[in-house]
Amino acid sequence: MTSFVFSNDGKVRFDGNMITIPLRTGGITIFQQSSMFIQVATTFGLKMQVQILPVMQLYISLSEDFKESTKGLCGVFNDKADDDFLSRGGIVESTPITFVNSWKIQDSCPDAILPPPCVSSENEKYAKDNCNSIKDPNGAFSVCHSAVDPALYYQMCVDATCACENINDCLCAGLGAYVYECAAHGIFMRNWRGKICSTPPCANTQVFENDMRACNRTCRSLSEYDYTCMVKDVPVYGCGCPEGKYMDNAGACIDKSDCLCYIGDMIIKKGQSITLNGRTCTCKAGTWKCTKNICPKECLIYGDGHYATFDGKRYRYDGNCEYILVEGVEFKLIDGRVIRAVMPRDQSKCLDEPYSIHTVGLYLILTFTNGVTVIWDKRTRVSITLDPRWKNKVCGLCGNFNGNVADDLTTKENSVVTNTLEFGNSWKSSLSCSNAIDQTFPCDRNPYCLSWAQRKCRMIKDAVFQKCHKKVDPTPFYDACVQEACACDLEGKYLGFCTAVAVYAEACNKAGVCVRWRTPDIRLHYNSEISYNWVHYWLHTRSDHYNSDTSNNQLYYHLHTGRSHHICEIIYNWDRSWHHTGSDHYNSDTNNNQLYYHLYSGNNICNKNSNNCAHGQFYN
Numbered sequence: 001m002t003s004f005v006f007s008n009d010g011k012v013r014f015d016g017n018m019i020t021i022p023l024r025t026g027g028i029t030i031f032q033q034s035s036m037f038i039q040v041a042t043t044f045g046l047k048m049q050v051q052i053l054p055v056m057q058l059y060i061s062l063s064e065d066f067k068e069s070t071k072g073l074c075g076v077f078n079d080k081a082d083d084d085f086l087s088r089g090g091i092v093e094s095t096p097i098t099f100v101n102s103w104k105i106q107d108s109c110p111d112a113i114l115p116p117p118c119v120s121s122e123n124e125k126y127a128k129d130n131c132n133s134i135k136d137p138n139g140a141f142s143v144c145h146s147a148v149d150p151a152l153y154y155q156m157c158v159d160a161t162c163a164c165e166n167i168n169d170c171l172c173a174g175l176g177a178y179v180y181e182c183a184a185h186g187i188f189m190r191n192w193r194g195k196i197c198s199t200p201p202c203a204n205t206q207v208f209e210n211d212m213r214a215c216n217r218t219c220r221s222l223s224e225y226d227y228t229c230m231v232k233d234v235p236v237y238g239c240g241c242p243e244g245k246y247m248d249n250a251g252a253c254i255d256k257s258d259c260l261c262y263i264g265d266m267i268i269k270k271g272q273s274i275t276l277n278g279r280t281c282t283c284k285a286g287t288w289k290c291t292k293n294i295c296p297k298e299c300l301i302y303g304d305g306h307y308a309t310f311d312g313k314r315y316r317y318d319g320n321c322e323y324i325l326v327e328g329v330e331f332k333l334i335d336g337r338v339i340r341a342v343m344p345r346d347q348s349k350c351l352d353e354p355y356s357i358h359t360v361g362l363y364l365i366l367t368f369t370n371g372v373t374v375i376w377d378k379r380t381r382v383s384i385t386l387d388p389r390w391k392n393k394v395c396g397l398c399g400n401f402n403g404n405v406a407d408d409l410t411t412k413e414n415s416v417v418t419n420t421l422e423f424g425n426s427w428k429s430s431l432s433c434s435n436a437i438d439q440t441f442p443c444d445r446n447p448y449c450l451s452w453a454q455r456k457c458r459m460i461k462d463a464v465f466q467k468c469h470k471k472v473d474p475t476p477f478y479d480a481c482v483q484e485a486c487a488c489d490l491e492g493k494y495l496g497f498c499t500a501v502a503v504y505a506e507a508c509n510k511a512g513v514c515v516r517w518r519t520p521d522i523r524l525h526y527n528s529e530i531s532y533n534w535v536h537y538w539l540h541t542r543s544d545h546y547n548s549d550t551s552n553n554q555l556y557y558h559l560h561t562g563r564s565h566h567i568c569e570i571i572y573n574w575d576r577s578w579h580h581t582g583s584d585h586y587n588s589d590t591n592n593n594q595l596y597y598h599l600y601s602g603n604n605i606c607n608k609n610s611n612n613c614a615h616g617q618f619y620n
Contacts, residue, residue, distance in 0.1 A: 002026065002450075006038060006050045022214075024227055026443075026479050027316060031228045034212035034238025035202065041231040043316065043420055044439065049233060051176075053200070054169035059180065059234065063419075065437075073103055115163035123162045130171050130196060131157035134178050140192040144182035153178040172197035176237070179210070184234045202239035204252040212240040218247045219259035222286030225312070225405040230418055246286065259286030264473040275512075294388040296371075299398030301325065302381040302503060303484040303496050304442055309399030310386065313408040314476050316441065316483075317397070317424035321433030324396040324412075326372075326384055381499055397427050442486035442496075453485035456497055460504050464517050468508035477504035 005013040012019055012030060022031035027043035040048040045063030050056070060074060070077040075084030085093040087102035101111045118124045133139050134154045141150060157174030164170030175197060179189045188210050193199055199208045215221075215229040217240065241253035248254050249267075261268040261283035268274060273282040281290040297310040305318030355368040366374040371387035384398060392402045399408035407416050411426035425435040443450050459465070460478045468474070477500065484496035501517060508515050 004028075004030070004040075006052070006056075008052050008056045010038065010052050012038070022228060025475060026483070029227060029231060031214055031231075033214050033228075033233075034209075034236050034240045035200075035206070036238035037236040039214070039228070039231060039233060041233070045419070047231070047233050049236060051173070051236075053238075054176075054197075055164075055166070055173045057173060057177070061233070073100065118162040121162070123167060124158070126167065127158045127161035127171065131161060131174060133192075133194070134175065140189055141178060141182075144178070144185070144187045144189070147185040147187055148178070148181050150178065153181065168196055179237065180234060183211070183236070188235070200239070204250060205245075206239040206247075206251070206253055207242050208237070208239050209242065210237045211235045212238050214240065217241045217243070217245065219249075219254070219286050220262045222246065222256065222259055223261040223263065223283070223288055229406065232418065257285045261286060261288060264470060266470045294391065296385050296387045297401055298383050298385045299325065300381075300383045300503065301397075302499055303480065304487070305439075306480045306483070306500075307397060309397075309405070309408045310394075310401040311399050311403060311405045311408055313399060313405040314480075315409070315420045315423075316439070317420045317436070318439060318441065319424055319428070319433075319436040321436075322429040323424070324427045324429050325382075325398050326386070326394050326396045377499075380495060381503070397424065441483050443483055446486050449486045450482070453482045453497075456485050457481035457500070459517065460501060465504065465508065465515050468504075468511065468513040468515055471511040471513055472504070472507045474504065477507065 003015055005016075007013075010032070012021055012023075014023070014025075021038070023029070029039075029041045031039055033039040033049070036051060036053045038050040038052060040046075040050065045065055047061045049059040051058070062070065062077060067077050067079075071086060071088075075081075076086050083092050085096070085099040087093050087099055089102060093099040093102065097112060097114060104111075118127075131154050134141050134150045134157060136142065137145070144150075153174075156177060157171065160174045161167055161171045172193070175192065179192060182189060190210065192210075202208055213235070214226075216226050218226065220226070221229075241247045245253035246256055246259050248259065260270060261272075263274070263276070268283045270283055270285075273280055275281070276288065276290065279290040279293060279295065281288040283289075298308075299310050300306075300308040305316045306314070307317060308314050355366055357364065357366055359365070360375075362377050364376045364378055366372075366376075368374075371389050373385040374382065375385075376382045386394065386401060390401055392400065394401050395410065395412075399405075400410060409418065409420065409423040410416050411423055413426060417423050421436055421439060428435075443453065457478055460474045460481055461469075465474060480503070481497065481500035484500040487496050505515050505517055
């Protein structure tokens with residue numbers, strides 16, 4: 001089971017390992033909203049705000065979808081307070097202590113006990129005198145009295161402060177709890193901290209605000225979409241960068257003009273240029289200034305509900321219906337076949353668009369004359385590529401291709417949402433299907449497979465792909481791989497796992513890094529006769545059309561287009577007992593655009609009917 005541990009020093013551990021935040025993994029987003037609050041959000045409707053200063057406190061919120069389905073220290077989510085002390089044994093307890101002790105995870109832990117009373121003590125007087133500011137009709141908190149009753153928060157402040165060892169810390173936390181509840185109602189306190197809770201010193205030119213936000217206040221957010229902006233929760237107080245300033249890697253708030261640029265793990269200096277998606281981009285004031293030639297964009301759908309939109313947003317949605325990926329030409333991909341659907345009369349003009357179908361190896365390729373290309377592996381992976389003419393003209397599960405990832409979850413009713421279930425359900429092509437209610441993914445169904453999946457998918461983060469890490473962030477691909485490998489049966493172990501790794505290898509290839517990752521124990525299982533049809537625009541050369549690596553017993557190929565793009569892949573890894581020859585090892589037929597190979601064992605040269613050799617034909 002995945003676990004996160006938060007410490008009062010701001011450190012976060014993921015499955016026992018220290019991690020840096022911000023982090024987005026497996027449908028969970030964690031980032032520092034301010035110096036005093038860590039924000040956690042999930043794709044399934046749970047949000048948490050972990051207050052780390054002055055004392056640790058936890059605020060949890062759930063979507064309405066979880067009504068009637070919760071138990072624990074936070075009670076039963078059913079709008080009834082009288083059964084909130086429901087114990088683990090199903091009994092409604094009458095005292096908080098018996099209720100709390102029933103929910104201990106470890107029996108070896110001592111039972112909780114009530115703190116000693118501090119009636120008529122100096123602490124009680126101190127607590128009442130200072131917590132009374134919450135109820136003061138003329139004080140800083142009075143602007144919120146009409147929205148939030150101060151009486152309950154006054155008593156909570158007194159109780160917490162009176163029994164606390166660090167009395168001022170608990171006092172400030174008690175006052176802050178009322179400030180937090182008022183912020184939840186849209187009311188922000190000013191000048192509430194007084195002398196005792198005086199504004200804490202902020203480090204590195206940061207400032208203290210009662211409505212501090214992380215969204216779009218870092219240098220990284222200038223060159224990459226800031227996914228923290230997708231999280232909507234109660235505004236919090238603490239130190240951070242004011243609006244108009246941007247936090248650098250050292251935690252300092254600087255001007256936009258002083259920011260560096262970011263792409264994955266790479267940091268690019270001001271004035272430095274790199275190539276991004278076929279365009280030359282220069283870092284200027286934290287943003288990329290690129291040449292104007294707009295490149296085609298791809299939407300990718302693979303495995304058990306993994307999506308990457310045209311604008312680059314990644315999300316997960318696994319429904320049980322027919323859905324609109326891109327609104328326009330309608331067709332179905334079923335059992336390795338393409339079926340054109342009959343559309344209503346008023347939409348029949350879409351059917352007239354000419355298109356062609358051809359096969360490239362395991363892939364079926366549909367090429368439309370209007371700038372749409374669909375590539376399907378006939379199983380678990382499909383990509384849709386649009387040329388620039390479609391910018392701002394599409395919608396569906398693949399997003400709207402407008403260069404703005406923030407509005408990719410736009411429903412069919414043209415509403416921007418954050419819930420992927422609501423978004424995905426809106427793009428059903430048939431109203432007869434029921435909505436997806438609960439997203440259960442492979443690692444949820446098969447938690448016993450998680451360690452196996454993590455071990456296999458670790459290759460994405462290891463040395464095999466190391467030279468690609470600085471160009472393509474491996475984290476989202478690793479997360480998707482783990483979910484795919486968690487299927488944990490023959491199909492999941494090889495088909496889903498290999499598909500997920502191949503998706504990252506393809507992304508690396510597009511970034512100019514060719515990774516040879518397939519080994520004898522990690523390869524797709526093809527039929528004995530393997531043939532790949534290449535598209536007419538791929539070219540071959542006499543020199544680097546194919547090569548062999550005798551030390552690793554590998555035969556691999558390179559193909560390129562007229563614009564110097566290339567594909568690179570190992571097409572066969574053979575056992576050490578197999579041998580190759582200089583002449584019969586591979587050959588090319590330039591007339592038929594064929595690359596084929598022969599390997600032999602012992603003194604027997606391979607032929608089509610041999611039982612002791614491997615052979616195949618590639619790119620027919």
